[in-house]
Amino acid sequence: xxxxxxxxxxxxxxxxxxxxxxxxxxxxxxxxxxxxxxxxxxxxxxxxxxxxxxxxxxxxxxxxxxxxxxxxxxxxxxxxxxxxxxxxxxxxxxxxxxxxxxxxxxxxxxxxxxxxxxxxxxxxxxxxxxxxxxxxxxxxxxxxxxxxxxxxxxxxxxxxxxxxxxxxxxxxxxxxxxxxxxxxxxxxxxxxxxxxxxxxxxxxxxxxxxxxxxxxxxxxxxxxxxxxxxxxxxxxxxxxxxxxxxxxxxxxxxxxxxxxxxxxxxxxxxxxxxxxxxxxxxxxxxxxxxxxxxxxxxxxxxxxxxxxxxxxxxxxxxxxxxxxxxxxxxxxxxxxxxxxxxxxxxxxxxxxxxxxxxx
Amino acid sequence: xxxxxxxxxxxxxxxxxxxxxxxxxxxxxxxxxxxxxxxxxxxxxxxxxxxxxxxxxxxxxxxxxxxxxxxxxxxxxxxxxxxxxxxxxxxxxxxxxxxxxxxxxxxxxxxxxxxxxxxxxxxxxxxxxxxxxxxxxxxxxxxxxxxxxxxxxxxxxxxxxxxxxxxxxxxxxxxxxxxxxxxxxxxxxxxxxxxxxxxxxxxxxxxxxxxxxxxxxxxxxxxxxxxxxxxxxxxxxxxxxxxxxxxxxxxxxxxxxxxxxxxxxxxxxxxxxxxxxxxxxxxxxxxxxxxxxxxxxxxxxxxxxxxxxxxxxxxxxxxxxxxxxxxxxxxxxxx
Numbered sequence: 001x002x003x004x005x006x007x008x009x010x011x012x013x014x015x016x017x018x019x020x021x022x023x024x025x026x027x028x029x030x031x032x033x034x035x036x037x038x039x040x041x042x043x044x045x046x047x048x049x050x051x052x053x054x055x056x057x058x059x060x061x062x063x064x065x066x067x068x069x070x071x072x073x074x075x076x077x078x079x080x081x082x083x084x085x086x087x088x089x090x091x092x093x094x095x096x097x098x099x100x101x102x103x104x105x106x107x108x109x110x111x112x113x114x115x116x117x118x119x120x121x122x123x124x125x126x127x128x129x130x131x132x133x134x135x136x137x138x139x140x141x142x143x144x145x146x147x148x149x150x151x152x153x154x155x156x157x158x159x160x161x162x163x164x165x166x167x168x169x170x171x172x173x174x175x176x177x178x179x180x181x182x183x184x185x186x187x188x189x190x191x192x193x194x195x196x197x198x199x200x201x202x203x204x205x206x207x208x209x210x211x212x213x214x215x216x217x218x219x220x221x222x223x224x225x226x227x228x229x230x231x232x233x234x235x236x237x238x239x240x241x242x243x244x245x246x247x248x249x250x251x252x253x254x255x256x257x258x259x260x261x262x263x264x265x266x267x268x269x270x271x272x273x274x275x276x277x278x279x280x281x282x283x284x285x286x287x288x289x290x291x292x293x294x295x296x297x298x299x300x301x302x303x304x305x306x307x308x309x310x311x312x313x314x315x316x317x318x319x320x321x322x323x324x325x326x327x328x329x330x331x332x333x334x335x336x337x338x339x340x341x342x343x344x345x346x347x348x349x350x351x352x353x354x355x356x357x358x359x
Numbered sequence: 360x361x362x363x364x365x366x367x368x369x370x371x372x373x374x375x376x377x378x379x380x381x382x383x384x385x386x387x388x389x390x391x392x393x394x395x396x397x398x399x400x401x402x403x404x405x406x407x408x409x410x411x412x413x414x415x416x417x418x419x420x421x422x423x424x425x426x427x428x429x430x431x432x433x434x435x436x437x438x439x440x441x442x443x444x445x446x447x448x449x450x451x452x453x454x455x456x457x458x459x460x461x462x463x464x465x466x467x468x469x470x471x472x473x474x475x476x477x478x479x480x481x482x483x484x485x486x487x488x489x490x491x492x493x494x495x496x497x498x499x500x501x502x503x504x505x506x507x508x509x510x511x512x513x514x515x516x517x518x519x520x521x522x523x524x525x526x527x528x529x530x531x532x533x534x535x536x537x538x539x540x541x542x543x544x545x546x547x548x549x550x551x552x553x554x555x556x557x558x559x560x561x562x563x564x565x566x567x568x569x570x571x572x573x574x575x576x577x578x579x580x581x582x583x584x585x586x587x588x589x590x591x592x593x594x595x596x597x598x599x600x601x602x603x604x605x606x607x608x609x610x611x612x613x614x615x616x617x618x619x620x621x622x623x624x625x626x627x628x629x630x631x632x633x634x635x636x637x638x639x640x641x642x643x644x645x646x647x648x649x650x651x652x653x654x655x656x657x658x659x660x661x662x663x664x665x666x667x668x669x670x671x672x673x674x675x676x677x678x679x680x681x682x683x684x685x686x687x688x689x690x691x692x693x694x
Contacts, residue, residue, distance in 0.1 A: 070650060091650075165623035165645075190442070194648065195439070196625070200624070201540045201634050204623075215539065216538055216540075
């Protein structure tokens with residue numbers, strides 16, 4: 001009896017060993033990435049879905065912030081980085097130019113406000129927004145605001161400005177836009193993930209800013225479109241370059257990218273700002289978020305796995321954008337990225353074949 | 360008598376063992392001690408070593424900022440990551456200011472609590488109240504932050520300040536428009552957070568005051584209140600100062616709750632109603648997205664400054680305790 005069980009146990013063990021060796025033949029490939037927190041929900045969705053499709057690929061993405069992502073990418077402690085703001089020329093020099101910026105999805109930033117007694121959706125121009133954040137427009141009934149919003153009775157109330165206290169890609173997009181539309185802003189403040197704010201209260205993260213706005217009568221702040229949609233926060237219309245007042249949405253954000261890349265040549269490094277973009281139905285405060293991928297790698301198997309994942313992400317992966325409220329890339333950008341992915345090399349040899357069409 | 364002790368000791372001292380043999384026996388016993396002692400020494404040295412490593416790491420990472428800004432880092436107010444200019448005066452000021460506000464509110468509250476619990480409260484009330492105060496210390500600071508945003512700030516802004524404005528509006532430290540997130544809000548939150556520490560330690564200190572001291576006070580005809588004020592508190596002042604410093608140390612380093620209510624503005628404003636910033640809050644806010652090396656280095660440098668402030672506060676506390684301890688021998692006999 002005992003012998004019998006022992007025998008079957010041994011058999012089972014042998015069987016398990018066989019299975020294990022079969023799995024080992026299809027070796028597990030691990031990829032590590034780190035960076036931006038803004039696209040983290042969709043990156044995690046991608047990682048999960050991709051693992052379901054290809055069990056032998058395990059990707060680990062940590063949302064540690066764009067700054068940390070660029071630093072870890074530079075230190076080669078991760079296989080790919082991610083950032084909401086493009087690397088600067090100096091940072092690219094630090095990696096000897098060995099980086100491609102790969103746009104993955106798009107984000108937009110919207111102005112949100114809390115004026116007691118006002119429920120109408122307000123209209124803003126870049127000029128007025130810059131004036132508010134510079135502390136030059138201090139009352140809600142300032143003529144520059146009432147002119148834009150003729151039907152709305154704006155009260156004689158102080159404007160309380162809210163901004164992000166933490167460094168953030170959202171701030172980068174916001175200040176990049178203000179720098180484009182206001183020479184005064186560009187000169188006095190400039191753009192960056194954190195800046196020297198002329199006025200205002202700082203809140204931690206989108207929730208921090210949204211809370212200041214919600215809790216303070218007369219407050220105005222800026223939050224990510226996704227955050228506003230998911231939390232049903234109302235936001236204002238912003239006038240675009242074509243002179244139309246646009247409500248931010250996934251479509252108008254994607255349009256911004258399409259407008260901006262329409263006259264891009266094929267050799268672009270994708271480090272382009274798409275704020276204040278051309279086009280009719282374009283929301284002007286939008287931006288790419290990027291994956292940072294080395295141009296030249298050393299490990300063929302790893303390079304292949306990484307490129308295949310990025311390829312899948314910008315093609316099939318984009319279908320998850322809608323559910324998670326990210327704006328998908330326009331077709332033209334994906335085409336340009338295909339070329340870029342095919343030009344990545346290991347020891348001078350292209351990793352993906354010329355006729356690669358996805359796995 | 361001497362005879363008896365001799366007979367008792369005789370069997371132990373008498374054996375043929377020489378002094379040398381006994382020495383050897385002692386040494387064999389202490390071998391285990393040697394190992395144990397070495398182990399403890401290593402473990403004990405590990406902590407100061409850790410402190411040293413933290414200091415070294417902070418300073419080495421801060422070096423680029425030290426070279427670029429020098430002492431002006433401590434005296435300038437511009438914090439501009441875009442242009443790479445950093446001055447930490449608002450952070451240092453905000454850290455000290457908010458902690459000071461917290462102490463001004465918390466110390467009387469906590470002392471009153473401790474005195475009530477040890478001297479005046481009925482017995483059945485003492486333990487439940489003491490336990491509840493200590494429970495305050497177990498509340499995570501992010502909860503205090505949320506409470507600050509949703510309860511304290513609206514309360515201060517919409518109900519308390521409108522009442523006080525006619526009286527306090529002319530005082531410089533209450534000037535300006537009050538939007539909510541402010542040094543005042545941070546100070547109040549910090550006060551609530553450090554009260555349990557100061558109260559709990561002070562209570563222990565007062566409990567340790569011998570009842571003979573109280574009896575002596577009462578016997579001299581002092582009222583209960585006079586006894587507390589003139590005898591019990593002076594007797595325990597060393598410990599009470601220790602308790603206050605413990606609270607201060609906690610207030611200086613508190614991060615999350617402060618960051619949520621102080622308004623996070625790099626600006627030196629004397630008015631309590633204006634937003635400010637603290638060192639710990641700024642590091643927590645900006646560290647993860649500090650893209651440029653100089654920004655990162657400036658954050659390390661300001662961290663080192665906080666480190667130094669904490670060391671200075673602790674050293675001052677030690678000095679104060681020594682000073683008071685020397686005086687209290689005289690002081691306790693004063694009454």
